Amino acid sequence: KQEVTQIPAALSVPEGENLVLNCSFTDSAIYNLQWFRQDPGKGLTSLLLIQSSQREQTSGRLNASLDKSSGRSTLYIAASQPGDSATYLCAVKGQAGTALIFGKGTTLSVSS
Amino acid sequence: GAVVSQHPSWVICKSGTSVKIECRSLDFQATTMFWYRQFPKQSLMLMATSNEGSKATYEQGVEKDKFLINHASLTLSTLTVTSAHPEDSSFYICSASWLAGPNEQFFGPGTRLTVL
Numbered sequence: 001k002q003e004v005t006q007i008p009a010a011l012s013v014p015e016g017e018n019l020v021l022n023c024s025f026t027d028s029a030i031y032n033l034q035w036f037r038q039d040p041g042k043g044l045t046s047l048l049l050i051q052s053s054q055r056e057q058t059s060g061r062l063n064a065s066l067d068k069s070s071g072r073s074t075l076y077i078a079a080s081q082p083g084d085s086a087t088y089l090c091a092v093k094g095q096a097g098t099a100l101i102f103g104k105g106t107t108l109s110v111s112s
Numbered sequence: 113g114a115v116v117s118q119h120p121s122w123v124i125c126k127s128g129t130s131v132k133i134e135c136r137s138l139d140f141q142a143t144t145m146f147w148y149r150q151f152p153k154q155s156l157m158l159m160a161t162s163n164e165g166s167k168a169t170y171e172q173g174v175e176k177d178k179f180l181i182n183h184a185s186l187t188l189s190t191l192t193v194t195s196a197h198p199e200d201s202s203f204y205i206c207s208a209s210w211l212a213g214p215n216e217q218f219f220g221p222g223t224r225l226t227v228l
Contacts, residue, residue, distance in 0.1 A: 030217065043205060043221040044156075089155065096215045099146045100207070104155040 002027045004103035006090055007032045012109045013080055023090030028071045031096055035064050035075050035090040038105070044089070047089040048075070079111045114140045116208050118220035125196055126228055133191045133223045135206030136192045141186035142208035145153075146217065151205040162189055
C-alpha cells in the first residue's frame with residue numbers, strides 16, 4: 001500500500017529565505033505527483049503536477065522535482081513571503097483513474 | 113481549468129439526522145469522483161471512489177451503509193452521511209476527473225460538517 005511521508009511537519013522561516021519541502025513515497029510505480037497548498041479551513045489549491053516521465057516542473061517562485069526511482073520529490077520555494085504561509089500537501093497517483101494518496105503535509109510559517 | 117463545486121459549504125446538524133453533500137463538475141463530464149475526509153490538523157483520507165453508473169468502491173474502514181455515495185450522472189455525485197454522530201464531524205472534500213482528459217484530479221472547495 002502506498003504511503004506518502006512529508007518532512008518536516010512544520011517549518012518557520014523569516015521572509016526572503018529559500019526553502020525546501022520534502023516528500024517521499026514507498027511505491028515508486030506512480031503515474032504522477034502533485035503538490036497542493038491548503039490555507040486553514042479552506043480547500044486545496046493545486047500548485048504543480050509532475051507526470052511520472054518528468055523530472056521537474058516550475059511555476060513562478062516554485063519548483064518541484066521528482067526522482068521516481070528513489071521515491072522522492074522536493075518542493076523548492078524561492079524568496080519566501082508571508083503570503084506563502086500555509087500547509088503544503090504532496091500527493092501521488094498510482095495509476096490512471098485511481099485516487100491521489102496524500103501525505104500529512106508541511107505547515108509553513110513565514111514571518112515578516 | 114476544470115471547476116468542481118460543492119454544496120453546502122458548511123452544515124450543522126443534530127446527532128441522528130442525515131446530511132447530503134453534493135459535488136458537481138461544472139465544465140466537464142466526470143467519469144470518476146473521489147470523496148475524501150479531513151479531520152483537524154490531519155491530511156486528506158480517501159473514503160471512496162465512484163465511477164458514473166457504478167457502485168462506489170469504499171476504502172477499508174469506511175462504512176458503506178453509513179456513507180452513501182451516488183454518482184448517477186457525469187456531473188453530479190452525492191455523499192449522504194446517515195445517522196450522523198459527533199465523531200462524523202469533519203471536512204469532506206470531493207474530487208473529479210475524466211479518463212480522456214489530463215488525468216488530473218480537480219477538487220471542490222470542501223464541506224464543513226458539524227454534528228451536535
